[in-house]
Amino acid sequence: MSGVKQRAVSLDLARGFMLLLITLAHAPLYLYGAEPGMLQRVAGASFFDQIVNLFGILLIDNRARAMFAVLLGYGIVLAFQSQISRGFSGKEALAILRRRSWVLILFGIALAVLIGGQDIFMAYGIAILLVGWLLPRSNRALIRTFIIVTACYAVVIPILWGFNMQDIGSYSFPPEFAATDTYLSYTLERLFTFPITPVLIHLMFPVLPPVLLGMWIAKFRLLTNPELRLKTLYFIASIGLSVSLAGALPLTFVGTGWQPPLFTVGILYGIHILTGFAGGLAYAALFGIIGAKLTQPGRYTFTLTALGKRSLTFYVWNEAILVLLLSPVALDLGGRTSNGTATLIALGVWGLSVLLAAMMEKRNRNGPLEVLLRRLVYRRS
Structure with a gap:
């Protein structure tokens, strides 16, 4: 029973916190009316805005x-092992996992086209299809694949982003929305462009390396039985955070007294992306440590784990609320909101999801998308 409790605390706390980070990361993407800033972040109109941007670049x-990708990789290993323990063969367990991948992809299409949110389900569903063959293989095969995939990305990503920033012609990304967008026009646009989204994510914002890292730590049950691996978790967290901060720091100087060529900024952004793998792994390790230390979870732990158990449902919920509040197709706050205010809105959106998840937990209600996922994946003959 102890192992089960620790797993629930570590994994669900991490998933609940992950939703906060993602909501904070996505809110600035809707601020089409603000002055362009650095990459996806708009310029800071106040000291608070500038602090938000700094912490966003360094930590989010x-x-x-x-x-998210690390936790996904960890989760698919647990799902595969669970099916094996229930008497399924390796082939049958992989077939179930593939069905799960296709359902995630369908959820992603609905999120991107009908809701207009920032989708990652399609890319992660494809990632599971690409790495699923490693589940019954040895750790050596997993590590070898991680090294090859990461080495390829390490060479390609900075160069790709260097040329991409030159093509953009600015330090900032073009806004995703325009003031003239309507729900119909934006939906029709997404209907034709959604197949490109997961391809671009895998090409420009790779998720395979952190998914493989999550699979690797799952093989050692670092989050399932964290109390047995505390030294390892402390080591991963300290090294990962150091690498992540070192890779993010150069971007904080761009545009503040330093005006490097666009190609250089692209290379720095590529490094920012690559070192983010270490940051994602470190964050997961930190919650492994927290889970190992929590002997009597309290109220705040209860609410955050309730959210983590329903992370699929509340990821979509948070994206839908951000679209409703900030996009020009709905309430249009993004056309007249600063980055700092958008961060406060994102915190409010996440806080509301925490309260709703806690209410569902008290009533023993699962997330509706989790229920739908299980019904579609675990077909009964």
């Missing part, structure tokens, strides 16, 4: 996505 951007 390209780190929240990596943490």
Whole structure:
């Protein structure tokens, strides 16, 4: 029973916190009316805005996505092992996992096209399809694949982003929305462009390396039985955070007295993305440590783990609320909101999801998307 409790605390706390990071990362993408700033972040109109941007670049951007990918990799190993323990063969367990991948992809299409949110389900569903063959293989095969995949990305990503920033012609990304967008026009646009989204994510914002890292730590049960691996978790957290901060720091100087060429900024952004893998792994390790230390979870732990248990449902919920509040197709706050205010809105959106998840937990209600996922994946003959 102890192992089960620790697993629930570590994994669900991490998933609940991950939703906060992702909501904070996505809110600035809707601020089409603000002055362009650095990459996806708009310029800071106040000291608070500038602090938000600084912390965003150092701790959130390209780190929240990596943490999601690490937890996904960990989760698919647990799902595979669970099926094996229930008497399924390796082939049958992989077939179930592939069905799960396709359902995630369908959820992602609905999120991107019908809701207009920032989708990562399609990319992660494809990632599971690409790495699932490693589940019955040895750790050596997993490590070898990680080294090869990461080495390829390490060479390609900075160069790709160098040329991409030159093509953009600015330090900032173009806004995702325009003031003239309507729900119909944006939906029709997404209907034609959604197949490109997961391809671009895998090409420009790679998720395979952190997924493989999550699979690797799952083989050693670092989050399932964290109390047995505390020294390892402390080591991963300290090294990972150091690498993550070192890779993010150069971007904080761009535009503040330093005006490097666009190609250089692209290379720095590529490094920012690559070192985000270490950041995502470190965040997961930190919650392994927290889970090992919590002997009597209290109220705040209860609410955050309730959210983590329903992370699929509340990821979509948070994205939908951000679209409703900030996009020009709905309430249009993004056309007249600063980065700092958008961060406060994101905190409020996440806080509301925590309260709703806690209410569902008290009533023993699962997340509706989790229920739907299980019904579609675990077909009964």
